Amino acid sequence: MANWRSTIGCMVLGSGLLLGGCGGGGGDGTTAGDATTGERAAAVGAQVPDATAADTQLPTLVLNTPADLAANLTGRIDITADASDNVGIAGVEFQVDGALWGDDDTNPPYMTSITTTRLTTGQHVIRARARDTSNNRSAWVTRVVQFGNDVQVPEGFTKTALVGGLTGATSFAQAPDGRIFVAQQTGEVRVIKNGVLLPTPFATLANVNTEGSERGLGGIVLHPDFATNGWVYVYYTTNDGGTHNRISRFTANGDVAAGPPTALFGLPTLTTTMHNGGAMHFGIDGKLYVGVGDGGLGAPAQDRTSLFGKMLRLNDDATIPTDNPYYGTNTGNARAVWAIGLRNPFTFAIRPSDGRIHINDVGQNTWEEIDVGIAGANYGWPNSEGPDNLTAAFTAPLFTYRHTAATPPGSAIGGFIIGRCIAGGAFYPVGGSFPARFQGNYFFADFTTHEISRVDLSNGNAVYSFAKTVGEPVDLRVATDGALLVLTRNNIVRIAPT
Template sequence: MRFLLPLALCCVSVTAAAAEPPAASAADLALLQQYAMTHAGDAARGKQLFDQEQVTRCLACHVVGDKGGQVGPDLSKIGGKFDRIHLIESLLQPSAQIVQGYETNTVLTADGQVLSGVIGKESQQEIELCDSTGKCWTIARADIESIKPSQQSTMPDNLATGLDPTQFTDLIAYLETLRTGVGKQPGSATRGPVSLPQGYQIETLVTGLSGATALEVLDDGRILVCEQQGDLRVIKDGKLLEQPMLSLDVELYWERGLIGVTVHPDFPATNWLYVCYVAQQPYTHHRISRFRVQGDVALPSSEQILLRGDDQSKLGGNVPAGHQGGALHFGPDGKLYIGIGEQTAKTPAQNLGTFQGKILRLGDDGTIPPDNPFVGKAQGKYQAIWALGCRNPFTFAIDQATGRMLINDVGGKFEEINPGVAGANYGWPTIDHGPTEQAEFVGPIHVYPEASISGGDFAPVTAGPILAGRYVFADFVHGWIHSIDPENGGSADDFVSGLRRPVDLRFAADGALYVLLRNAWIVDDKFQTDSGSLIRIQRTPTAK
C-alpha cells in the first residue's frame, strides 16, 4: 500500500442520536469537491464544526495544538504540508490516504471478540486499540488470536453526507489555516479557493505524487508524470498506476533528478520514450536518453544515451544543483529540443563549450542536425547547441501547427517568455532579464516581476474561446495561470488562481488542461513527499 498523506481524518459527521447517514453517490461527492475547491469557506465556522463533540468528533481522533485524541495523526500543521486539493480528498476518500501507523486493525481475541481500531501504545505484553469514537481497549497479547491490518480508514466514508457544501467547505478552510512558517518557502503561502472563469470546471485526478517536476499528455489519453526521485508515473483512465513506467537511478538533490519527459512524434508506432535526468556517475551531469516502451512499461535494458552533459562540479554556481532546466519536446521538424539551465553559474550561458544555459537540438536518434546554427562554430557534441544566453529555461512549448516556440526562462529581475529562434542569444548574464534594445540579443515578448515562471503550452481551439490560440503559462510562486498572445506577447489575461505551486501544464487534444502541482520546494532536509497532485481544467458540458 502506498501511504499518500498523513491526514486520514476520522471525524464522524453524525449526532449521538442520529442514524448513520447513507453513503454519498459519486455525483454528490463530485459536487462537494467542486464547491470546496471554488469557494472560500469560513475558517471560524469550520473550527466550530471541528471542535464540536456531537457534530464531527474530529478532536476525538486528532490533536490540534494541545487538544485532541491520538487515533489519527496530529493536524496542528496540516494546512502547511498539504493544499486544499489533498484536504478535500482526505474527507471524501479517507481510505485512499492513510499514513503508516494509522491503519485500521481488526483484532480477534481468544474469547471470540472482534475489535477494530488503530493500534496506539504497545509493548511485548499488550496493545492498546482505539476506535474513532475515542473508545480504547487494552488487550494482552496472550489473549490475541490474530491481528489483521486493513486498508480501511477509521474515518467513515460517508462523512460528507452529514455536511452540506457550505459546512464541508468551512471545515476545509479551517484545516488550511493549520500551518506555521507561511511564506518562508516560495509558493507556500497560496491558499484556496481556486478561481476559474465562468464556463470552466476543475477536478482532481491524482494526489500523493512526490516531487513532481514535469508531465506529458499522450494522444491515447495516458499522462506521464516525472517524480524527481527517478520514477516516471503513468495515469491511465484517470487512475495512477502502481508500477512506474520507468525507474531511474538519479542524483536527487535540490533541482536534480528526473526533470523532463516526452515521446517520439510517431508514438506508439515508433515506441521511443525520451527523458532528461541528472545522473551521478561517473560525475554529476545531465543525460538525455531514450527507451523502448511496451504497454505501460519502458524497458530499462533498451536505454540509449543520446547526450551526456557536462561535469557540473567544474562549472561553479552559488547553488550548483539549482537551475537545471530539463524540459524536452519535439518540434514539427521532427527534431528534439532540450532546455538546460546554467546551474546558477551565470557565465557558462555565454560559452559555446558547455551545454549549461542553452537550448539544444538533436535528431530523434541523438545525432546533431547539420543545419544547427553553431555547426562549425562549436566543437564536437556542443554543435547540438541551438540557442544560448538562458538562465533557467525550466519549460518551453512548441506549436506543432506553426512551429512557434516560446521559452519560459525563470527570472533574474523579471520572469521572461522568449521566442525560440535558431542561433538566438537571450543575453544572460551579460544583461539581466527584461526588455532590451540591444540588437545582439533576442528580447522577451512578455515579462513580469521576479517570481518563478513554470509550465507553458499553446491552447488548441478545443480549449474554448477564452484560451484558443493563446499561450498559457503558470507561476509557481503566485499559484496562477495566465495567457498571452503568442505572437505579440504584451499584457497577460488572468485564467486561474489559487493553485499551490503549479510546476507544469499541458493541453490534451480535446482542450482539457492538465496542471501538475508540486506543492513542495526543492529537495533538501525539509522536502515534503507525497504532496503533489494532477488536476484537470476543462469547459463545462454546457459551455458555448
C-alpha cells in the same frame, strides 16, 4: 521589449467607403453593411455635411471608468465612455480580455458593466473604441485593471483534480492513446491510465543524483511516433561518470519500460546543484529541443561553445542536425547549441500548428520571462534579465513580469502579473474545446504564486489572469480532450469548460 500596452491600439480601421457608396443614389447594394450604415447615416442626416463625400475623420473616445491600474476591484464595475465625431457616432464597442463584451452601445451615455466575480482574480484588460456612421473606428482605449475576490477559474470553467498521489513531480507528457507519463524528481516515471495512477511505475532510474532542491529527473517527452516505436525520453542528473545531466531513452512495453534506458546525450559535469533545466519537446521538424540551465554558473550561458544556459536541438537518436546554427563553427556536442543566453529554461512549449517556440526562462533577481525561440538567438543572460540591460545583441522577451509589485501596483512591465518562477507553458489550439477567446492563447504558470495566465497573441500580447491552483505548478499541457492540465508537485489539475 515590445511594450504590449502601446501596441494594443494598432487595429485595422474601418474605411469610409460604405457611406460614399450609399450616397451615390440608391446605393450599390453590394453588402448588407451598406443598408445598416445607410440607415444610421439617415438617422443623423442633419449632421452629414456632404452625402457624396466620404467621411474619413476618425471618431474619438475617452474612457472614463475604470481608471487605469485600478487595483483589487470587487463587485460590479461600470465601464463608461464619451465619444465624439465630426459626423456622428454609431456606437461604442467594449472588450474584456480581448473579446467583445456585450453589444455595441449606440446611445450615450456609452457604458457596459462587468461583475468581477465572473473572471479570475488578477489582471484583466478593458478596452473601448467608438465607431462613426461611416464605420470609421477610433483606436482602442485600454485600461489594465486588477480584479480582487478569490476566483480561481473564470465563469464557465471547472477545475478538478484529475489524479493525486504523485511525489515531487517535475514534468509530464501525454501519449496519443490518452495515457499520461509523469516524471518524479527522484527518478520514477509514473503512468496515469484512464484517470488512474498505476501503482507500478513505468520505470525507476538508477544512479539519480537528487542533491539540492533542483537535481534529479526533470524532463520527459514522448517521441512523435510513440504509438509505433514506444520511445520515452528522460532528462535527469546522474552519478554515472561524474555528476552531470543526461538524456536517455526508454522503449515502452505496455505500461512499463522494456528495460533500462539507453543513454543518448551527456551534458557537462556539474559544479553546483542549481539551474539544471530539463524541458524537452519535439518540434514540427521532428527534432528534439532541450532546455539546459546555466548550471548555476551564469557566464557560460553567453559562451556558444558551452552547453550550459542553452536551447539544444538534436535528432531523435541524439546525433546533431547539420543545419544547427553553430554546427560549422562549434565542435563535438556543442554543435547541438541552437540558442544561447538562458538561465534556467525549466519549461518551454512548441505550437503544433507552425512550430513556434516559447521558452520560459526563470529569472534571478527581478524578472521572469517568455522568449520566442529563434535559431541562433541570444536571450542575454547573465548580462541581461527580463527588460534590463538589453542591447542590440540580445533578443528581448515577448513578455516579462516582476518578482515584486511595482509602485503603484501594475505600473511596471508585466502589469499586475507577479511571480518568482515561471514554470509551465502551453499553446491552446484553435479548434479546441475552450471558447474562441481562449484559442490561440499561450498559457503559462508561476510556481510561487500558483497562478496561470494567458498571453493573447492576437491582441498585442496582452496578458490576462486565467486560473489559480492550490499546489505548485511545474508543467502545463493541453490534453488530447482539449482540457488544460496543470502538473503540480503532487497532482494533476484539469481545467475545462463546464
